[in-house]
Amino acid sequence: QVQLEQSGAEVKNPGSSVKVSCRASGGTFSDYVVTWVRQAPGQGLEWMGGIVPVFRSPIYAQKFRGRVTITADAFRSTVYMEVSSLTSEDTAVYYCARCYSRSSGHGDGMDVWGQGTTVTVSS
């Protein structure tokens, strides 16, 4: 059964960047949609964007275009998500998640999730 392991918590200064990794183990990953979702304190889940690692063509929510970069290394079964120009509003728990089947599209159900990475933006 595939598992997703995310990198550890980060504390960043406003204006800086953060890069979070999501590594798969124990199963296939590279030809599935992998999505990034975040949850800010007191807020709901927010869809940020996604990628199919073997195709390396990310898509992004309009809100994050130009400030978020999603990349993938299929050989290493790892997907990365970088957020630049951080503000306090980016303080959140960031999750990666894999869609439930190879034929799934972006926005379809995600059944395997990483443990979450807490990013705190504070001066």
Place this chain on the structure above:
Amino acid sequence: QSVLTQPPSVSAAPGQKVTISCSGSSSNIGSSHVSWYQYVPGTAPKLLIYDNNKRPSGIPDRFSGSKSGTSATLGITGLQTGDEADYYCGTWDTSLNAGVFGGGTKLTVL
């Protein structure tokens, strides 16, 4: 303001049934599959329903999903205290070309 509209909260007694609605439009629910997630802050979301009404393995049949037009509904029967959580609907929006979630519904089992 979320693209998909859910009630902020619902409540019911143990053993009872509850439904959670998710309202959207022709560009999202009306044209895409709906998924439902159970979320306890600090833990990873859990997929309860995908493709409108299918349950992943390991999800009990107390959880059900349905879709009609531009709305979807999650049903939970035989409520347990362990069901207390936030519930989110999600789908794809063809106008936004992005995934979208509802604002979430907090379930309280009284």
